[in-house]
Amino acid sequence: MSGTVLVALRGASFAYEDGPPVLSGLDFEVREGRALALLGRNGSGKTTLMRLLSGGLRPDGGELTVEGRPVRYHRKGLTALRTTVQLVVQDPDDQLFAASVGQDVSFGPLNLGLPDAEVRARVAEALAALDIAALADRPTHLLSYGQRKRTAIAGAVAMRPRVLVLDEPTAGLDPDGQERLLATLDGLRENGTTVVMATHDVDLALRWADDAALLTPSGAHTGPAADMLARTDLLTTAGLRLPWGVAVGRLLRARGLLAGGAANPRTPEELAALQVL
Structure with missing residues (x-):
């Protein structure tokens, strides 16, 4: 796969207190x-x-690296990590937690100790990127679900991370909301942000992703999305399930209607x- 490795887990293991291992010896890379x-x-x-x-979370074994350098889990090290990687959880x-959209989006930059002018610039930039500039003064409790999703992502974008990690970002959105969010993510990518999206939607993954990582009991299997999402063994x-597009392609080939390559x-x-044969 092409692209510089920005963030990687090497031999990472983790278990919650008094629980079985969740991950064991995991190798995982995010490429720019x-x-x-x-x-x-x-x-x-x-x-x-x-x-x-x-x-x-901190791995029990193995390590997390940013551009090949191990992350240090002290205040300075974690601050540096969070200017590189930002996570947006599934439920906005x-x-x-802040009273208004603008206040919520400003929280991260303010915690970095940035000058007020820089904070305002970052907030304006993030609100514009998520197409919610008109909501800057709106109380967060009056937002729709889709607007809350966008506000949560804007808060992460205001940190100007190189890697944006999203947990099920399209969950709970109607089709129009999904399309608008995907267009927004495309805009962020065009401006240099690397996006990682966790999803159960194999059709969305096939359509949107360059690469796919399938997390199985034997580890993470990563490669070009079109190849990985055609691996019936790994999908099982x-x-x-098999993505709709892969199933259709196989049917067309079986009927002699689509070239093998x-x-x-x-x-x-x-x-x-x-253009079928």
Whole structure:
């Protein structure tokens, strides 16, 4: 896979107190500029992995590195990590706490001790990136679910991380809300942010991601999304179904309607535009 390794877990293990190991000897990489989908069954350790990447948890064994340098779990080291990696959890209500949207988004930059002018600039930039500038003064308790999602992501974006880790960001959104969020993520990527998205939606992963990581009992298996999401063996082990586009591509090939080397359609629109044999 192309791209510089920005953040990596090397031989990482973790268990919660009095519990069995959640992850054991895990190797996992986030490469610069690659949209990465993280998939696995419930209880496979996706949330734990994301919290390890962002410094919310510390591995019991192994290490977390940023550009090859081990992370140090003191105040200075964690501050440096959080300017590189930001995690947005699945439920925005677990992340929002300030009275207004603008105040909530400003919390991270203020904690970095930045000058007021820099904080205001970052807040304005993040609100614009998430298309919620008009909500800056809106009380957070009056926001819709989709607006709360965007506000939580804006708070992370205001930290200007190089890696943005999102836990099920499209969950609970209607189709229009999902499309708008995906367009926003595309804009963030175009501006240099590497995005990692945990999702159960294999069709979304196939459509959106450059790479896919399937979390199984034997570890994380990562590669180009089109290849990994066609691996029936790994999908079964990860508790996932075959993506719609892969199944359609196989059917077309079996009927002699699609060349062997042609890419599978990722969306209904791509299927409609497909030039079959």
